[in-house]
Amino acid sequence: MTQLILFNIANGLIIGAFYALMAIGLSLIMSLSDVINFAHGGFLAIGAYIAYTLSPYIGFWGGLLVAPVLTAVLGIIVEKFLISRVYGRDPLYSLLLTFGLAFIFEDGTRMIWGAQSVPYSVPNWLMTPLSNEYFFITGYRLLMIALVALAVGGLFWMMNKTRLGLRIRAGTLDLETVSVLGVNVRVLRNLNFGIGIYLAGLAGVLAAGQLGLQPTIGASLIMPSFVAIIIGGLGSLLGTLLGGLLIGVASGITSVFLPSGTEAVMYVMMALVLLVRPQGLLGEEGRF
Amino acid sequence: MTNYALEAEGLHTFYGKSHILHGVSLKVEEGKITTLLGRNGAGKSTTLRSLVGLTPAREGKVTIFGQDTTRRPPFAIAGLGVGFVPEGRKIFPNLTIEENLKVPADRPGYWTIDTVYELFPRLKERRNNKGRQLSGGEQEMLSIARALLLNPKLLILDEPSQGLAPLIVREVFNIVVRMRDQGMSVLLVEQNVRMSLEVADHAYVLNDGEIAFDGSATDLSEDEDRLQSLAGVSAEVWEI
Ligand SMILES: Nc1ncnc2c1ncn2[C@@H]1O[C@H](COP(=O)(O)OP(=O)(O)O)[C@@H](O)[C@H]1O
Ligand SMILES: [Mg+2]
Numbered sequence: 001m002t003q004l005i006l007f008n009i010a011n012g013l014i015i016g017a018f019y020a021l022m023a024i025g026l027s028l029i030m031s032l033s034d035v036i037n038f039a040h041g042g043f044l045a046i047g048a049y050i051a052y053t054l055s056p057y058i059g060f061w062g063g064l065l066v067a068p069v070l071t072a073v074l075g076i077i078v079e080k081f082l083i084s085r086v087y088g089r090d091p092l093y094s095l096l097l098t099f100g101l102a103f104i105f106e107d108g109t110r111m112i113w114g115a116q117s118v119p120y121s122v123p124n125w126l127m128t129p130l131s132n133e134y135f136f137i138t139g140y141r142l143l144m145i146a147l148v149a150l151a152v153g154g155l156f157w158m159m160n161k162t163r164l165g166l167r168i169r170a171g172t173l174d175l176e177t178v179s180v181l182g183v184n185v186r187v188l189r190n191l192n193f194g195i196g197i198y199l200a201g202l203a204g205v206l207a208a209g210q211l212g213l214q215p216t217i218g219a220s221l222i223m224p225s226f227v228a229i230i231i232g233g234l235g236s237l238l239g240t241l242l243g244g245l246l247i248g249v250a251s252g253i254t255s256v257f258l259p260s261g262t263e264a265v266m267y268v269m270m271a272l273v274l275l276v277r278p279q280g281l282l283g284e285e286g287r288f
Numbered sequence: 289m290t291n292y293a294l295e296a297e298g299l300h301t302f303y304g305k306s307h308i309l310h311g312v313s314l315k316v317e318e319g320k321i322t323t324l325l326g327r328n329g330a331g332k333s334t335t336l337r338s339l340v341g342l343t344p345a346r347e348g349k350v351t352i353f354g355q356d357t358t359r360r361p362p363f364a365i366a367g368l369g370v371g372f373v374p375e376g377r378k379i380f381p382n383l384t385i386e387e388n389l390k391v392p393a394d395r396p397g398y399w400t401i402d403t404v405y406e407l408f409p410r411l412k413e414r415r416n417n418k419g420r421q422l423s424g425g426e427q428e429m430l431s432i433a434r435a436l437l438l439n440p441k442l443l444i445l446d447e448p449s450q451g452l453a454p455l456i457v458r459e460v461f462n463i464v465v466r467m468r469d470q471g472m473s474v475l476l477v478e479q480n481v482r483m484s485l486e487v488a489d490h491a492y493v494l495n496d497g498e499i500a501f502d503g504s505a506t507d508l509s510e511d512e513d514r515l516q517s518l519a520g521v522s523a524e525v526w527e528i
Contacts, residue, residue, distance in 0.1 A: 163390050170380040170391045177378040180340055182366035182393030182438050 007136045008252035014141055014210060016248020017148040020241045021203035022225035023232070024152065025196030027240050030229075031172040032192045034091070035083060038098040040200050040225070041218025042105025047071035047201030048208035048217055049113050052120050060123055064147075068201035075197025079190050087189070102219075109215040117214040144206050151202055152241055155195070159237065168192050172235060224248075227266045231273045233283020242281060291318040292351075293442045293473035294339065299348035301331075301338045308334045309345065310497045315490075316442065321464065321474040323484040323505065325518055326494035332477045333375050335494065336446050339475075340372045341365045352442065369395060371440030375447050375477075377431040381420035385411050388419055388430055389437060397439025404433040407463070425456040432463060443467055444475045449483070461487055481518055485509040493518060 022040060029037050051067035058066060078101070086093040126140040159165035167188055171178045179185045200218075207217060224247055232243030247266035254265040273280060294316040301309040308331050316322045326332050337343040339350055341362035350358045357365050366372070380388050389401050389411075405412035408429040414422065422430065428448055435443060445464065449457040457480065465487050468474050478484040484505075485491060491508045493501035501508060508514065 166383060166387050166390050170383055170388075173380060173382060174378060176342055176362070177374060177380070178391060179362040180342065180366055180372045180374065181391055181434060182363050182395065183391065184363045184393075186361075 012249035012252025016245040019224045019228045020244025021199045023228040023240045025199035028196040035094040039101035041222040042102045043197045043200040044204035044218035047204030051205040071201025072194045072198035076194040079193040120208040120213045122209040233280025236282040239282030293318045295351045297349045299345040301345045316475045320489040322490045323476045323488035324492045330494040331497040369441040371435030371438045371443045373431045373445040377427040379419035379427045386415040392437040395439045399436040442473045446477045
């Protein structure tokens with residue numbers, strides 16, 4: 001029994017880490033651009049497929065390194081030519097645009113790579129369980145946790161120690177004043193979007209090795225990511241990370257005791273948080 | 289021949305459908321302090337917003353350092369060397385003083401984080417405090433410091449003395465004069481009519497989105513009737 005619970009907690013942490021990576025990117029974009037990026041899951045899928053396509057040539061590690069960067073470049077292009085056009089307009093525009101993009105990405109990946117799930121190969125030694133007793137702990141899972149920690153840590157460092165990060169934080173509260181201080185806010189929003197999409201791409205590559213790769217891989221992660229943002233508190237990096245991990249683990253544990261409630265538990269948690277602490281667990285007035 | 293840092297001609301500015309500025313024209317002479325006065329709601333802040341690109345005028349033309357900036361975004365106008373100290377200071381509350389000072393774009397020149405700390409030692413003392421923890425006076429210093437980091441040739445201030453203790457008001461005005469004496473052009477919007485006219489070279493009075501006076505600051509300070517009408521609701525500023 002303990003083993004089963006541990007197994008599901010581990011699974012929950014892994015899936016929660018995906019939610020967190022997605023959610024942090026979504027939250028960055030929402031805070032600076034006032035756009036809810038429904039295409040985020042599409043970017044995740046594209047990141048995964050890019051890695052899948054490139055890894056025969058540059059290997060697993062090469063794909064892990066290059067695919068998120070290429071995804072970010074795609075994000076930067078999409079922001080510059082499409083998303084930025086709807087800034088400042090009625091939110092309905094960005095909603096329709098990103099919704100449309102989500103469909104385009106999903107069908108696009110289906111057209112190029114097929115609707116069937118494709119095998120994404122991870123080096124064998126990474127997939128071997130580290131011990132018989134804890135068969136669910138593989139090198140790959142440890143690698144994932146390490147990379148997610150590295151990405152979130154790196155982002156945290158950037159937001160606090162670099163001028164780009166400071167400007168993003170300032171801009172989430174008052175973009176007008178950032179602009180008046182001579183900062184090109186078009187470039188700022190563009191780079192910020194790219195950072196968010198980089199995280200989605202990274203989540204995509206990691207998820208492909210763990211969950212298998214099919215065109216809907218991103219769509220299944222997007223709703224929980226929104227829930228993670230709300231539970232953690234919009235604008236709080238650590239809160240969003242915590243929110244993602246929490247709902248992942250909660251789903252994992254629920255699957256042991258009440259399998260039919262696995263999907264619902266995160267929404268119940270969200271409702272509770274909204275009732276008790278509407279700004280989210282770590283949300284406060286000052287963002288990031 | 290007189291050179292102007294800024295020339296605005298016939299500005300018409302709207303917020304949505306409300307027509308706020310009705311053909312405002314004004315000039316800021318190089319190396320001088322020009323003050324823009326007027327009652328609350330006259331359109332002073334809107335005029336400044338039009339000049340710095342935050343709320344572009346729908347009609348009319350703004351020329352800054354000889355370039356047409358009417359439709360340029362705020363960051364491009366700032367990049368020409370225009371420092372703006374907005375109404376209400378607009379400090380980033382979630383950043384420390386030092387972090388606030390890292391936000392502005394670098395334009396090379398005398399002003400760096402070190403030199404603004406020399407000008408405002410208080411900011412250096414409190415460098416690791418968040419914006420939201422600062423007093424009104426400290427916020428004002430920070431807002432001015434932030435604008436100086438652009439090494440502006442033109443400094444635009446919107447009611448810098450608002451809500452400050454008399455001693456600090458004095459200090460703010462001293463700094464404005466010091467900047468002018470170092471060659472900066474200044475456009476100063478103020479509620480504190482008497483002190484503004486003391487330091488200004490040229491004055492405009494805005495009334496309901498139209499320029500009602502355009503002349504030397506000395507002429508305006510001798511025009512008792514107009515001054516009375518300007519004092520408006522905030523008569524206490526006369527006591528400072
Ligand atoms: N964002 C806004 N939307 C609509 N009306 C505004 C806005 N800001 C200011 N106004 C209106 O424009 C007029 C001029 O305001 P403002 O330029 O702030 O005056 P001042 O700075 O001289 O006090 C006022 O009537 C004010 O109510
Ligand atoms: Mg005003």
